[in-house]
Amino acid sequence: MQINVSQLLQESIGAVRDYEINEAADITGDGKDDNIRGECRLLRTQRSILVKCRLRAEVELGCSRCLSRFRQPLKIKFEEEYFPTVDIESGVPLPPPEEASNFTIDEHHVLDTTEAVRQYALLAVPMKPLCRPDCAGLCPRCGQNLNHGPCGCPAADIDPRWSALTKL
Ligand SMILES: [Zn+2]
Ligand SMILES: [Zn+2]
Numbered sequence: 001m002q003i004n005v006s007q008l009l010q011e012s013i014g015a016v017r018d019y020e021i022n023e024a025a026d027i028t029g030d031g032k033d034d035n036i037r038g039e040c041r042l043l044r045t046q047r048s049i050l051v052k053c054r055l056r057a058e059v060e061l062g063c064s065r066c067l068s069r070f071r072q073p074l075k076i077k078f079e080e081e082y083f084p085t086v087d088i089e090s091g092v093p094l095p096p097p098e099e100a101s102n103f104t105i106d107e108h109h110v111l112d113t114t115e116a117v118r119q120y121a122l123l124a125v126p127m128k129p130l131c132r133p134d135c136a137g138l139c140p141r142c143g144q145n146l147n148h149g150p151c152g153c154p155a156a157d158i159d160p161r162w163s164a165l166t167k168l
Contacts, residue, residue, distance in 0.1 A: 001040065001117070006109035008044050009088040015044040025114060027059050027074075027121040034059045036117060038076070048081040048097075049111060057121055064128040065137035066145050074124040082111050 001021055008017055019040045024033035038055030055076040060069055083097040084105045097104065105111045136146035144151035 001113045003042070003111050003113075004109055005042065005049055005082075005105060005111045006088065008042060008049060009084060009105075009109060011044055013044055013046050017042045021053070021055060025117065027057060027118055028061070028125070030060065032060060036076070036121075040113065042111070045081070048083045049105065050079065050081050051111070051113060051116070052079045053077065053113065053117070055117065055121075059121070059125065061125065061129040063131035063135055065130060065135045066147055067138065068131055068145065068147075070129075070131040072125070072129055074121055076117060076120045076124055078116060078120040080116050084109070 001019070001023060003017075003019065005017075008015060019042070021040055022035075022037050024035055026032060027034045027036075034057050036055050036057045038053060040051055040053040040055075043050040043052070053076065057074045057076060058071050059074060061072045062069055080103055081097075082103045082105050084094055085096070086093050086107050086109075088109065093107075103111075103116060131147075138144065139146055139151045139153055141153045142151050
């Protein structure tokens with residue numbers, strides 16, 4: 001999302017703007033656009049524009065157990081300060097923000113949330129995605145997806161440490 005904030009930068013501290021977000025962006029880098037929806041609020045602070053977003057997106061992931069592709073909903077919530085790079089009144093370049101990790105507003109007063117949305121969305125992606133909590137995974141012998149039903153392989157070999165118990 002790109003927003004021209006030249007107006008907001010000229011307003012007094014505490015001024016806010018609300019934006020509805022509904023756009024497509026490739027979050028996971030798989031070449032497919034994911035839809036992102038939600039709200040962002042921009043707040044003029046003394047030194048910056050504070051951006052608060054609550055967004056939802058859905059990305060396509062591969063299940064870590066059965067390897068099938070599935071849609072995973074994500075909740076993306078963040079708060080970031082965006083620092084102006086030029087003075088809104090004089091046009092004079094401003095020193096960069098103290099922390100290099102901070103986001104900036106470009107010299108045309110355009111605030112771009114794309115990178116923040118991407119970073120926070122990636123944080124929301126589970127480390128070991130599952131197509132469903134009880135995913136049965138793949139048969140270790142024949143590789144069939146056991147979510148589609150049993151494969152007909154003989155039951156897994158019983159751990160020899162348990163075999164004595166099964167005789168009881
Ligand atoms: Zn699965
Ligand atoms: Zn099998």
